[in-house]
Every structure is written in structure tokens, then in C-alpha cells.
Amino acid sequence: MTIQQISSFAAGEWVSPGSGARNIASAVTGEVIAAAGNSALDVQAMLDHARNVGGPALRKMTFHERAKMLKALSTHLGQHKQALYDLSFNTGATQSDHMIDIDGGIGTMFVFASKGRREMPDEHVYLDGEVEQLSRNGTFLGQHICTPLHGVAVHINAFNFPVWGMLEKLAPTLLAGVPAIVKPATNSCYVTELCVQLMLESGILPTGALQLVSGGLGDMLDRLTMQDVVSFTGSADTALKLRSNPVILENSVRFVAEQDSLNCSILGPDAEPGTQEFDLFVKEVQREMTAKAGQKCTAIRRIIAPEPQVQAVIEALSARLAKTVIGDPRLETTRMGALVSNGQKRDVLEKAAIIGQEAERVFGNPDDFVVDGADAEKGAFLPPMLYHCANPDVAQRVHDTEAFGPVSTVMGYRDLDHAIELANRGQGSLVASVITHDVDVARQVAMGAGAYHGRLYFNNRDSMKESTGHGSPLPHMVHGGPGRAGGGEEMGGVRGVKHYMQRTAIQGSPDLLAAICNKWVPGAAEIEGPAHPFTRRFHELAIGETIHTEPRIITLEDIEHFAKFTGDTFYAHMDQAAAERNPFFPGRVAHGYLLLSFAAGLFVEPNEGPVLANTGLDELRFMKPVEAGDSIKVRLTVKNKTGRNDEYGEVRWHVTLTQQDDEIVAEYELLTMVAY
DSSP states (O other), rough: OOEEEEEEEEEHHHHHHHHTEEEEEEEOOEEEEEEEEEEEOOHHHHHHHIIIHHHHHTTTOOOHHHHHHHHHHHHHTTTHHHHHHHHHHTOOOHHHHIIIIIIIIHHHHHHHHHHHHHOOOSSSSSEEEEEESSSSTTTSEEEEEEEEEOEEEEEOSSSOOOTTHHHHHHHHHHHHHHOEEOOGGGGGGHHHHHHHHHHTTTSSSSSTTTOOOOSOTTTGGGGGTTEEEEEEEEHHHHHHHHTOOOOHHHOOOOOEEEOOOOOOOOTTTTOOTSSHHHHHHHHHHHHHHHGGOOOTTTTTOOEEEEEEEGGHHHHHHHHHHHHHOOOOOSTTTTTTTOOOOOHHHHHHHHHHHHHHSSSSSEEETSSSOOOOOTTTTTTOOOOOOEEEOTTTTTTOHHHHHHOSSSSEEEESSHHHHHHHHHTTTTSSSSOOEESSSSSSHHHHHHHGGGGGBOOEEEETTTTTTOOOOTTTTOOSSSSEEEEGGOEEEEEEHHHHHGGGEEEEEEOOOOOHHHHTTTTTTSSSSOOOOOSOOHHHHHHGGGTTBBEEOOEEEEOHHHHHHHHHHOOOOOHHHHHHHHHHHOOOHHHHHHOOHHHHHHHHHHHHOSOOEEEEEEEEEEEEEOSOOOTTTEEEEEEEEEEEEEEEEESSSEEEEEEEETTTOOOEEEEEEEEEEEEE
């Protein structure tokens, strides 16, 4: 068999394995299929290449341009995923496992691309929060902004997800405008190498945006600065060693960790045998024990059930596990493949033996099980192994020992407070799930266990058809957890992007803030355009472009007509005596929506033009009531602009309504789509 040489991509060049290369065996056959590692990599050249070439190129792009880049990468990988499938079988993963790793990774990148376009500006600066008025008259303001770090993100990934593990870190990093050096686990780095090759060959990425280390990092971490980030997934022991690096500590290098996690699932007290929730619980646990052969950071390690239901859970779960076909992952009939290596198999058996000191194995014998289409001795195969801990209160190892494979332990609880206590004994997890149809149970667990878990997943008969499952981290939500789970929060939409940016508080005059943020703020200079802004195209409009309308008097006839026409005859508009008794009104007042309608009539240019649609109002506030006889006028200002596609963009207008005495009556932001 030809042994594949797994290369690194360093400073723009592919570097073949050299001294220190390590053999990699197939998880299915145990035969050596590849070699990776090179102790001669010039890590300083890699860091310089990222900082001096990749970083500046990415920072020249806006968030939207980087989001388009991610979308293009996702599309390209989607067109070549069969090659990734074919190679990934050697890791022991089944086709359904590929859907989690490869399709899941590509989908994650698509989500970040979408969020970058929809939730971030077509700018180089991200605004975090609203403007803060720091002076009485508004001449001194504050604003938080986020800008890309000027360093490199070093991604150290685990073996179990060679594609998703890379892409879920890479997507927010590139969207932030920071280059990445990716170091996959050696056991499965051949899959990551192919994925990196595909991305680089696409020509979509700027030079220096992505590099790959197949093997060890050498002394790269000793060369990091305060502008760099380390994002790690793996064991708690390795995380501690890396986190304790003197350079990382001295330079306060950002360290995002996702590590060991004793995740649990709680069967609600209402979910008795025969209910849909009980069946759902058993199905979820079985899936989490066998998907990726239990090699998932989110897999269920502790099964927490009401004491009267423990035996029923064991019987039902054992029956489902008995139907799980173990075998060569290429076979369509296989439901669980191999662990990534025989070394990992030995580690799982060692950890299972530790758990066995406090719990009885009630299903799965590692010395007697059937493997279809492969040799159980040569491959890294294990059966699902279920344990029962009869006394979880005095046990310790079931709460602190993770067998990173198809191993889980059932334990009983007396009441819901006891269930929460057991769940929290894990000292921090990525996810805990609760299967219940009782809303009070859900609230009690959320209040009692939320502080110990990065994610709480609730499911029942109402949501089970559309739910994504206990063990599926979604790019929209943070992935991480407190305590032994590492304390990090990867993904989470734009929250994940901010890990690779610096939040800075800027303070100054309205004009200075408007210039820095490319967003008009009250008090900043107003620009008089050459024509009505509704007659001007997206690219022609300038930030701060403003019109002031003529006033319009509000009459009692207007108020009464609006009330009868709309059916809104609320007493404050129609009954003088009742309105006077209301502490907010001097008497009968105009409807707020009447004012908005009249405001539109004052500033709208009615003829066909580049304004295509009004898509909504944000931040609407009514500050002062308007009585019959008062007049209103409008100031309409271009606040900021966001491109949407090649045909139109969104213009956000700041709208202020004032009375005859120039006091503000109402204020809001108007959103319109305007043609290019």
C-alpha cells in the first residue's frame, strides 16, 4: 500500500513531511496509510507571512466582502465533498458521520457568510452597541467599535472532526479579518489537508489568509504576541499545558478553549415509559452514544433519570443499542464505525475501567462483539458500553472521567433538585439536555443548571420533529462551556467573530464619531444634497445628507377622522375629560401613528425613483404628546448605508419629528431599499 505523505502549507509553499514524521494507521484495518510531521518548519516565517501578508489583505476587505468570500468557499467545498467523504472513511466515520463533519462544516461556513451579510456592515469597523451621550448638550459622545486584531489565529483542532472542527473556527476568524494557521490532530490530518488544498486551489482566499501545520507546532506558541489568538479543542490536560505557556500568560494572548466535558441528559419526572418524551430520550441517548463512535465533545456521558425509571431506561436503551450494526464504515448497513485509532481504543478502555470502579456495566462487552466487514482485532472497533451507577452521590469518577468513545453511565435521581445537583457535578459542560413536556421542570433546570453548562437543550413532543439534537452545535449559538469545558464560547454568530477583534471605546465630538464609524449621529454635521434624497441612487447618497420639511398643523378634525377611519378610538384621542385624568396627557392628543403618517407625507417624494420599498421602522419613541393646534415638522437624515446585492442596498434614515417650539415629539429609524 502506498503511504500518503501529508504536507504542511507554510508561508505560501507546500512542505512535505521531514524528520519527526509520524505514521498514521487506518482506523478500519490498522494498516499504515499516511505519514505527517516536519520538525524543520519555519514557524516564524509562517507567523510573519500571516501577519504581514494575510492580515493586511483581509483587513482591506469589508465585512461583506469577507462574507462573500466565505460563501464562495462553502460553495466550492460543497462541489468537492465526495472526495472528502471517500478519504474520511479511513478515520472510522460512517456516511452519516460525514454529514455531521463535512456537510456540517460547510453549512457552518454558509451560516457565517449569511450573518456577515445580514448582521454586519459593509464597512471595516463593527459598531458594538449604541452611542453613549457623555455630556449634557451632546457635544461629547462615546461609541464602542470592534476592529480586526493585527495578528494571527492559531487553531489547534481535535481528531474527531477534521473538517467541521477547522471550518467552525475558520469562518468567524476570516469574517473578522484575521488570518489563520490551522493545526489538525495528526490522526486525521489527511482529511484536513485535502480540505485545505481544495480551499487554496479555489483561488478565493487572499495570499497568507490560511496556512496548515500537519504535525507539531514546534515553538510557535513561544512567538505569539498580544495581537494573536489561540483557539484550542481537545483534552483538559493539553489545554492546561498550552494555556500555561509563559509567553501566552505574559502577553495576555487570547486563549479560547473547548475541552473535556461530562455532558448529561436529564429525563424529566413527567416523561414516564409510554410517553413520547420517554421514547425520545432513549433515542437521543442511543444516537449520541453511537454517532462518531461516541467521539463527540457533546456526546451524552451521564444519563440522569428518575429512580423509578432507571431500570426501564436501561432496558429500552440496551434494546436500541443491540440493534446498532458495528462494521466497516463504507458498508451501507453499518451504523457505527471505528474509533480513530487503536491508541484511542486503548484510552477508552482504560477510562471505562475507571468508571467501572463505581458503576456496573449493563450492556456491551468489549471482548465479545461482532464487526461486519472488518477485523475487530486489527481495527479500532468497540461496542457501545452502558454502565449503571447505583449511588451517584458518593461516586466521583463517573462525574470526572470521560471515556471519549461509545460509553455512558445511567444514574437515578430522587427529585428535580437532586437531578440538577448531579448534572452540575460535572463541573462545567458544553451541553446538558432535558427531555420534558413540563414547562415548570424546564424553568427549574434552566435556573439551577444554567451556570454550569454552555448550552441547555430542551426537547419534547412539540419540537422533536424539527429539533437538531442534543449533540449538534449550531453556528447561530455559542459552543463552549464553563469550568472543565474550557470556559470558551466559539461560534454564536457575530459573538464568535468578536473573539478575533478588539473592542475599543472611542470618545469625541459627533463629527469625529460619525467619520470614524461612517454613521451619522445626532449633533454631527448635516449635508444638503443637490436634490431630494428620494430621487438619488444608493451610491449617490452621502452619510449625513439631510432635508428639513415645512411644518404641518394638526387639527381636531385630523384626530377624529383618523380615529374613525382606523377604528382606534382610544379615549386619549376622543374623550377630553378622560384624557385629562391620564397623567401622561394634557387632554385629547393626536395618535402616534397619525404623526408617523403625516411625517411620511411631509418627507416622501411621490414620483417613481430609486427608492424601491419601505421595509420597516426601528427604535420608534414618542417623547411628547401633540394636541390639536400644534404643528410638526420633520428632519430626515441618511444615517448609514448597507449594500444588499448588486441591484439595491439598505438605507437607514434618522427621522426626528419636532413641534413648533423645536421640542422632539418622536424619533425613529426608517429603513428603505434603494436601487444602485
